[in-house]
Amino acid sequence: MSIEITVSELYDLKETIAAGLLEGLTYPWEALPKIHDFIIDLGESLPKDIYEERGEYIWVAKSAKVAPTACLNGPLIVDEDAEIRHCAFVRGNAIVGKGAVVGNSTELKNVILFNKVQVPHYNYVGDSILGFKAHMGAGSITSNVKSDKTLVVVKGEGISIETGLKKMGAMLGDNVEVGCNSVLNPGTVIGRNTNIYPASMVRGVIPAGSIYKKATEIAGKREGYF
Known part of the structure; x- marks a missing residue:
């Protein structure tokens, strides 16, 4: 297990359209106050043969699937092959990566979802x-x-x-798996390739490559587990 809290330790920036925002930052939460302006600047430059503007500061890739019951508010970028499902609520300041899934009754606000992220069922993801x-x-x-x-x-x-910051949710590294009905408290940082047990109450920095059962029981994954 290792402690990972910097942008370079947590993320592969090749896997997000927001790389230009995160590059040069030490800690990922430094990006949170900048998401709004970044989306507006980037959206204006997106190729019109790939993205269409669906409202004020709302850019959606033509290959993305958006349910008619989803509520989209800008600034927002939905990247290629993403899926926004029934009754999803995007409040704004959100980047949804390539192939990402935002599911039934999930709410997003001031977030960056890297490519292939899944928040598919009744999730709240803010800041x-x-x-x-x-x-x-x-x-x-x-x-x-x-x-x-x-x-x-x-x-x-x-x-x-x-x-x-008064508002900061969680920074999840690449390939993090969060179990059902878990709560990630303000300021949580979870290192890459870590699994969080279902119904967990998580706070603070969780090492990379670990299995979180509770605050007093965090085990390292066996070699070859991931």
Whole structure:
């Protein structure tokens, strides 16, 4: 297991149209206040033979599938071959990567979903970044505001970083698997290739290549497990 919290440690930037936003940043949460303007700037330059503008600051790839019951608000980019399913609610400031799935009654707000991300069933994802092929099981959510409304601090073993943000959900590295009905508390960072047990309450920095059962029981994956 290893502690991974930087952009380069968590993400393969070849797997997102938002690479230009994340490049040069140390920590991924630094991108959260910049998503809105980045989408607007990028959207204006997207090739019209691949993307169509479906509303104010809403760009959707022609190969994407969007259910007629989905609610889309801009700024928003839906990349190629993505799927926005029945009654999904995109509140804005969202990038949905190539081949990503946003499912039934899932809500997005101020997020970057890398390519092949799946948030397919009753998920809330706010002020968060989900890496390549990350998957959130049914009913799992990101909690993005502390109950006392103070600024979010990212904490882990030997780590305490003030983000300066009132709203920050979770940073999921590539290939993270979150079990059903789990809650990722504000400031959660999960390293690549980690599995979170169903119905978990997760807080702080979770090492890469681990299996999270509870805060006091985090095991490293066997070699060859992933």
